[in-house]
């Protein structure tokens with residue numbers, strides 16, 4: 663089996679520089695899908711004028727944003743500074759969303775620091791025109807525990823609405839079989855048990871998602887080089903419930919391009935933005951690869967495999983720095 667992993671690109675400026683030469687977009691550029699369904703742009707999402715230029719008069723039925731948390735993964739910002747920054751792109755979202763539309767935001771809560779920035783964020787949202795609808799928790803098992811605190815396995819996802827958007831909940835059942843019995847109700851004169859009344863023998867998705875697997879290196883959808891990828895199943899669930907075929911979805915923080923891919927799979931149109939050319943390129947390549955092979959990621963490989971194999975200097979660097987052998 664071949665094994666061409668790639669370390670976290672964000673933590674290695676030398677690797678990032680090597681790979682940037684293979685990126686189609688530089689800051690300010692956008693990529694138009696030859697099939698006309700998606701756009702991927704290299705922009706700062708907090709710059710409303712660039713967003714406006716990118717989208718023109720397009721309105722979106724769904725926005726799914728996964729901002730860089732001001733903890734662990736990105737340079738630390740003071741949490742009020744972080745939330746002020748969030749306010750800018752939240753206001754932009756309101757302007758570009760359809761009169762009946764949904765907004766989802768993935769957010770962290772730092773348990774070592776009073777759950778920042780979560781409390782400030784939800785208070786900031788209270789000042790906007792969005793209506794709060796649900797606070798979803800996705801189980802996010804990272805595979806390691808702790809002896810001194812509860813194992814951190816949650817990922818917060820906030821759901822807000824503008825107007826009265828669609829909510830196709832009948833489309834999303836989990837894989838969990840219904841097991842609770844004993845709720846009887848009379849239907850047409852007959853006493854029926856809750857399982858026989860149901861449309862499915864599986865549980866419908868609620869606001870605690872325990873049936874979705876965190877992305878890690880052994881998953882087919884894993885994109886080596888990325889590090890904060892959301893599971894396809896989560897994006898599919900959001901898109902199924904809160905949009906219809908041919909609707910438009912926007913994501914201000916593309917990274918590995920999960921939203922674009924889920925939109926493609928479910929026949930929605932999408933626009934995704936990332937400030938880094940490298941993540942825009944990865945998002946484009948992920949869509950192209952999906953269309954060619956039906957695969958969601960690069961398990962045992964990476965998006966730049968071909969270029970790495972041809973670039974002696976880069977190969978040497980990865981061998982010496984990470985002991986990657988590139989032997990097939």
Ligand SMILES: C[S@@+](CC[C@H](N)C(=O)[O-])C[C@H]1O[C@@H](n2cnc3c(N)ncnc32)[C@H](O)[C@@H]1O
Nearest residue numbers: 706707728730890891892915917918920936937
């Ligand atoms: C948490 S990741 C998103 C992960 C994504 N949901 C996925 O499944 O791969 C956040 C991304 O936001 C990008 N980013 C950070 N600041 C940005 C900004 N001002 N405008 C656009 N993108 C930004 C980062 O480069 C990073 O790729």
